[in-house]
Amino acid sequence: QGGARRAGIMTDVHRRFLQLLMTHGVLEERGVRRLQKHCYRVHGRTAAVEELEDFINNINSVLESLYIEIKKGATEDDGRPVYALVNLATTPVSKMASDFAENELDLFRKALELIIDSETGFASSTNILNLVDQLKGKKMRKKEAEQVLQKFVQNKWLIEKEGEFTLHSRAILEMEQYIRETYPDAVKTCNICHGLLIQGQSCETCGIRMHLPCVAKYFRSAPEPRCPHCNDYWPHEIPEVFNPDKEREAGTSKANKKPSRSRQH
Amino acid sequence: MPRGQKSKLRAREKRHQARSEAQRAQDAQATAAEEEQPSTSSSSPSGGSSQDEEKPSTSQAQPNTGRYHRTPLDDTAILLVQFLLRKYNMREPITKEDMIKHVIKKHKVHFREILRKASELMVLAFGIDLKEVDPTRHRYALISKLQRTNDDRLRGEEIMPQTGLLMTVLCVIFMKGNCATEKDMWEVLNVMGIYADKKHFIYGDPKKLITEDWVQERYLLYRQVSNSNPPCREFLWGPRAYAETSKMKVLEFLAKVHDTVPSAFPSWYEEALQDEEERARARFTALVHTGALATGPSMANFGSFSHLY
Numbered sequence: 326q327g328g329a330r331r332a333g334i335m336t337d338v339h340r341r342f343l344q345l346l347m348t349h350g351v352l353e354e355r356g357v358r359r360l361q362k363h364c365y366r367v368h369g370r371t372a373a374v375e376e377l378e379d380f381i382n383n384i385n386s387v388l389e390s391l392y393i394e395i396k397k398g399a400t401e402d403d404g405r406p407v408y409a410l411v412n413l414a415t416t417p418v419s420k421m422a423s424d425f426a427e428n429e430l431d432l433f434r435k436a437l438e439l440i441i442d443s444e445t446g447f448a449s450s451t452n453i454l455n456l457v458d459q460l461k462g463k464k465m466r467k468k469e470a471e472q473v474l475q476k477f478v479q480n481k482w483l484i485e486k487e488g489e490f491t492l493h494s495r496a497i498l499e500m501e502q503y504i505r506e507t508y509p510d511a512v513k514t515c516n517i518c519h520g521l522l523i524q525g526q527s528c529e530t531c532g533i534r535m536h537l538p539c540v541a542k543y544f545r546s547a548p549e550p551r552c553p554h555c556n557d558y559w560p561h562e563i564p565e566v567f568n569p570d571k572e573r574e575a576g577t578s579k580a581n582k583k584p585s586r587s588r589q590h
Numbered sequence: 591m592p593r594g595q596k597s598k599l600r601a602r603e604k605r606h607q608a609r610s611e612a613q614r615a616q617d618a619q620a621t622a623a624e625e626e627q628p629s630t631s632s633s634s635p636s637g638g639s640s641q642d643e644e645k646p647s648t649s650q651a652q653p654n655t656g657r658y659h660r661t662p663l664d665d666t667a668i669l670l671v672q673f674l675l676r677k678y679n680m681r682e683p684i685t686k687e688d689m690i691k692h693v694i695k696k697h698k699v700h701f702r703e704i705l706r707k708a709s710e711l712m713v714l715a716f717g718i719d720l721k722e723v724d725p726t727r728h729r730y731a732l733i734s735k736l737q738r739t740n741d742d743r744l745r746g747e748e749i750m751p752q753t754g755l756l757m758t759v760l761c762v763i764f765m766k767g768n769c770a771t772e773k774d775m776w777e778v779l780n781v782m783g784i785y786a787d788k789k790h791f792i793y794g795d796p797k798k799l800i801t802e803d804w805v806q807e808r809y810l811l812y813r814q815v816s817n818s819n820p821p822c823r824e825f826l827w828g829p830r831a832y833a834e835t836s837k838m839k840v841l842e843f844l845a846k847v848h849d850t851v852p853s854a855f856p857s858w859y860e861e862a863l864q865d866e867e868e869r870a871r872a873r874f875t876a877l878v879h880t881g882a883l884a885t886g887p888s889m890a891n892f893g894s895f896s897h898l899y
Contacts, residue, residue: 341736347675347716387717391668393675412672424676479680 335387338364343384346395347410350481351495354406355569382407398498401446401491401524404538404567411499426479427462429473433482435460436474440491441504441511446524447489450474492523515539516553531555541566663700667707669693674712674720678732686728755793756809757799757835757843758782763810763825764840765858768827771815775800800825809834836869837862 326559341364346352352360358377365374375383385394392413399406425433440447453474454467465473474490477483481495492500501521505512513522517539527534533554535543541564544550550559673693677684690698697704707721713735714718723731762778763770776786784790786797793799804810808830815824841852841862853859 335715337717337736340715343716344678344718344736347678391671391711391715393672454892588822 335370336386338368339380339384339387341367342380343410346408351407351409351493351498352512354408357408395500398494398520399535399536399538399567400494401497401522401538403564404536404541404576405569406567407494407498408500409495413502425473428460428465429476431460431462432457432465432470432473433477434481436490437492437500437504438475438508438511441508441521442514446522447486447491450485450488455488497521497523516542526559526561528552528555528557529560530557535563538567540564626650634735663697663704664707666694666697666700667704667711670704670708671711671715673718674708674718674732678718683723684730684732686730755784755796755799755802757840759804759810759825760827760831760835760840761844763827765844768826772823775825804828837865 342360345360345364346357346390349356354377355560361377361380371417381395381397388496389393394411394413395408396411397406397408432453436448436453437547439452439456440446450471452552454470457465457467457470474483475483478485478490478493481493483490483496484493504521513524513525513534514520515522515536517535520536522534522536525534525536531554533552540559540561543553544559544563545566547563551557552559670689670693673689674684686827690701694701694704705720710835712718712720712732717735719733719735721731721733723729741770750863759775762775766774779785779796784793784796790796800810801812805812805828810828810831811826812823815822837858838852841855841858845852847853848854852862
């Protein structure tokens with residue numbers, strides 16, 4: 326018999342939480358905590374809300390047998406912790422298969438490849454659209470491809486900034502493994518956390534790369550930032566560490582204007 | 591910060607601990623064996639269309655869980671669960687044909703059994719029921735077994751391309767004192783490059799959308815202005831807009847678009863706050879009167895719980 330083997334752990338609180346989390350695709354930690362509190366409240370649980378990490382680990386131990394898990398990651402540009410319910414199995418592009426047509430999936434694959442190969446982690450709309458003739462499946466015109474790219478943005482697979490596209494944190498969470506396996510030579514990783522790196526800063530001397538939030542943490546109180554690998558002076562602006570409390574009291578979004586991405590020279 | 595290997599290992603260790611405390615000690619053993627597989631190499635077929643044998647396996651060797659023997663039908667049921675979850679989020683109806691085409695494939699002879707297994711898993715893990723809503727055309731729907739409360743405010747936005755436009759329209763109506771003339775509306779939309787007589791690459795036929803489709807879906811009211819000469823029409827929020835969103839949410843949307851906060855628009859913010867208060871009061875009253883909470887065997891885990899509020 327399948328399903329919840331740990332009868333003591335999976336309750337309606339957890340089920341409601343999952344149902345709500347799913348509707349978001351990917352959700353920031355603040356939202357996740359609100360969700361958790363809400364679910365406890367609805368089910369009359371007046372006892373202290375379980376620590377989020379344990380709450381999620383409990384759920385994951387049950388979902389494990391379904392090859393599904395709540396995965397935690399962070400946005401690459403400002404290090405906000407985010408959570409998503411991801412499938413661990415099946416190739417990720419085929420996860421999108423029931424939602425998109427063959428030529429749309431191929432467009433995504435092409436965009437993904439351009440993003441991974443790029444220096445900045447961004448692929449320009451023009452470059453992606455130029456590949457429209459090479460797509461598998463039904464012929465797609467550029468105008469249509471523009472719409473499809475917007476669909477990917479709506480569904481949180483891609484982010485668009487000033488006409489360029491990069492991977493949404495959701496896509497990184499769901500596809501990290503697949504990307505590492507499929508593009509082992511092109512893939513970039515962060516020197517600090519060793520996670521997949523799409524956007525980040527790099528050392529101009531030795532070429533190692535770091536996520537922006539990893540840079541922020543690593544150089545937090547360093548008077549003179551130096552490359553952890555070759556010790557050369559770190560030439561980029563050091564972003565601020567993400568502080569959820571600071572944001573709440575400032576009340577404005579993006580109170581600290583950080584560079585949204587670092588470019589290579 | 592993206593989870594590195596250490597934090598993943600730590601989480602795994604924690605899970606291992608939790609599990610070894612559970613009753614099924616042998617499960618812990620079996621899953622420990624499974625977990626030791628290093629990060630994975632699922633074979634990656636060339637594309638979505640050419641996947642033949644899809645097994646939910648994260649390592650090349652089929653993990654022998656040992657807790658119970660998993661058949662290929664079990665594996666397919668798991669894949670079906672994943673497929674259904676996606677459909678649940680998109681709020682799309684599901685057909686038997688879809689399920690067979692995308693998931694079940696060569697096992698279609700066992701459709702009933704796979705469906706049954708998947709349904710059980712959906713209920714146990716997510717509290718979601720798979721119901722056949724149209725037996726002749728084999729259409730199914732996914733319905734939450736959990737009692738509806740005011741979850742809707744915490745749901746993710748509907749992942750539809752038109753959502754942004756709908757929010758904009760609701761926003762215009764709100765800003766014009768909860769009622770906007772057709773002229774007002776198009777003035778704003780034209781600035782955004784959306785015209786009544788031009789096909790839009792995302793929104794299609796915008797005029798039809800706001801004067802027909804959304805009216806039909808009860809998001810908007812579109813009515814004649816009384817005593818107008820020449821006759822003209824106006825837009826108001828429909829009942830579904832009131833149910834699914836709120837003035838505050840719409841104001842938050844506007845604030846985001848302008849990279850600011852709702853309180854930057856003091857008079858609208860006042861109105862939105864008042865609206866929030868009224869909603870909270872209504873919710874409270876409803877809860878007290880209906881004794882809101884669903885009970886069932888699964889609630890037994892909480893023991894006896896004191897009534898909310």
